């Protein structure tokens with residue numbers, strides 16, 4: 001199938017573009033490279049030395065014999081987006097191309113506005129490009145488990161059946177997101193749902209948990225194909241950060257009590273989940289929601305797992321419970337369903353000692369690139 005991967009220069013997008021290409025799909029990438037720009041603006045850098053996108057794609061062709069198309073531009077520019085749609089004629093669009101950091105969106109008014117404009121306008125443009133020229137194209141959109149927040153009841157996959165005053169209906173699951181970034185994902189979901197209803201668009205919202213790991217078969221096959229791995233206080237995410245902190249002897253930065261429970265998955269499962277969604281398209285007019293994660297962990301449990309893995313490698317790892325820079329529950333119920341992707345054939349890579357070892361070793365290999373002044377969180381949710 002012809003697949004357009006928006007955000008294909010990023011962490012999830014690059015791994016997915018290569019995976020889909022290796023599986024025989026005809027892949028084209030759109031990316032504005034704005035993420036590289038945001039890193040420069042904040043003075044942060046991925047742990048890994050990533051090659052320029054053009055070099056990455058050339059090398060992929062050298063390694064695999066497969067071509068990936070490249071369109072550098074911003075999807076908030078509708079003329080650009082629609083001209084790429086007409087060149088590529090996609091059967092599916094995988095949309096990763098958003099500002100995805102919660103702390104970035106909470107820096108100040110400008111960053112909140114930039115996040116919501118970038119994400120909401122970009123997704124609206126994608127919906128219009130589908131509606132205007134390719135009404136049969138399946139939109140596979142990356143959402144987030146954080147759209148649901150931490151309700152005191154089980155989290156269903158997108159919808160919940162409610163009985164109220166003797167009547168019953170199946171309704172979108174309530175959303176209680178915890179940052180202006182997570183809110184932008186909720187706004188996207190509402191816009192996509194509406195477009196499915198009024199125009200008959202077919203869409204899958206993949207409510208993904210926190211992704212960890214760096215190697216996939218394809219990105220690990222050549223040093224020019226290496227993926228990004230963020231560790232800084234703005235773009236770095238929990239488990240990846242903890243492994244990199246351990247590698248440089250920095251105490252693990254657990255925010256508050258660490259009882260925050262989140263959904264997690266290995267990046268090797270991210271790429272597979274997207275493939276499953278593409279191969280099993282939503283029906284015309286259907287707004288389908290899958291919860292995309294494999295396991296639930298509390299942050300303090302993850303810290304202890306990294307501490308233990310460090311010990312077996314002879315690394316002493318301290319855990320530091322920092323004052324929480326975010327406003328969030330630190331002890332709560334969290335039980336989310338994830339049966340849809342499993343029933344379509346996902347075979348999870350569960351978090352293992354071997355994976356932690358390999359991430360820790362990876363971090364040790366590149367530790368000279370780490371700027372320790374970028375590890376502690378600097379963005380506060382409070383006024």
Ligand code: NAD
Nearest residue numbers: 007009010011012032034035074075097098100142208211
């Ligand atoms: P990333 O920042 O590494 O990649 C995003 C890419 O999109 C970047 O290359 C960026 O340049 C591009 N982009 C952003 N805005 C764009 C625009 N307007 N036009 C064109 N390109 C644009 O992020 P990631 O970690 O790969 O996340 C990808 C998606 O998956 C995001 O939508 C994110 O919300 C979602 N997600 C990520 C995680 C995670 O743990 N990384 C977890 C759940 C969901």
Ligand code: USQ
Nearest residue numbers: 100101102144145146208209210237238253254255260299
């Ligand atoms: N946390 C720590 N210490 C850290 C980093 C984070 O205790 O050093 C805590 C946070 O307070 C939070 C949890 O870990 O409770 C997760 O934080 P995170 O930074 O790992 O992830 P989050 O901000 O939720 O965002 C990431 C991605 C985002 C994606 C989301 C999936 O950046 O794009 O949408 O994970 S989810 O969390 O399921 O919403």
